């Protein structure tokens with residue numbers, strides 16, 4: 566299967582350095598979220614953090630990065646489409662993604678009020694990661710770093726390398742929903758999983774757009790270094806954030822998870 570970016574685009578040194586960062590966007594506590602056994606309180610701790618740290622405000626973070634871009638139509642168009650989908654669900658014909666997230670939470674039995682802003686409640690490492698996202702999306706040394714932070718690091722996953730190589734294809738539609746751990750293990754009804762449907766419908770295109778935007782417009786070595794350094798900083802802050810949430814969930818790292826990480 567061929568790469569969505571074509572062979573040459575994914576073989577440069579910048580690509581490799583960014584993929585090496587994404588290879589590490591994996592946390593020892595993740596397997597807990599893909600198997601049964603978590604209590605409602607643990608699930609709420611995880612999802613409340615996710616919502617308050619980046620889900621609720623992701624469209625605004627994208628808007629900050631868009632506001633920094635020079636007049637390059639394809640970059641502005643890609644970011645605007647991403648922002649439009651995140652804040653309205655207009656492309657996937659759904660609803661704003663933060664709203665879809667709350668509907669998924671209601672499917673798990675939580676109340677919207679549980680996700681009201683409560684800054685004092687966040688783990689300090691979660692607040693630090695959120696601060697980094699807010700600051701860097703607006704004020705990174707160059708626009709490429711702001712865009713890479715959001716569209717490659719935050720929206721991307723540990724599957725990035727395989728997805729670009731065309732060897733990993735994310736599930737779509739009902740398949741993505743029926744196999745989702747929240748449906749399989751935690752009783753979330755399929756009807757509450759619109760967010761998964763929306764992501765499955767649009768994010769394959771978003772992934773290739775993200776890489777194109779950054780790779781096509783980062784030919785200068787110094788900017789490339791800045792992009793990589795930004796994503797490395799984000800990775801470190803993200804790991805501290807995930808460690809903090811795992812601590813709040815009272816999860817401990819056992820030998821099996823340590824070996825798998």
Ligand SMILES: [Fe+2]
Pocket residue numbers: 651662764
């Ligand atoms: Fe989204």
